[in-house]
Amino acid sequence: MGVKRDYAKAADWYKRAAERGDREGMFRAGDASVQWPRLSPSNREEAVKWARLLRQARQPEGGL
16 A cells, blocks of 8 residues: 555566466466556467466476
């Protein structure tokens, strides 16, 4: 409350978290890539990359 929204900064923090293996960061970084038009045009490739990494992170080790 009382702080101006900065979508670019938020996307940067989500991407940093995602690069360090944070699942929520992966989800939000992918979401920002597609649905935050204030940042830039939709970046489907970036969103797909984070979705794949998130799916891999959710897989149990050694399992299907």
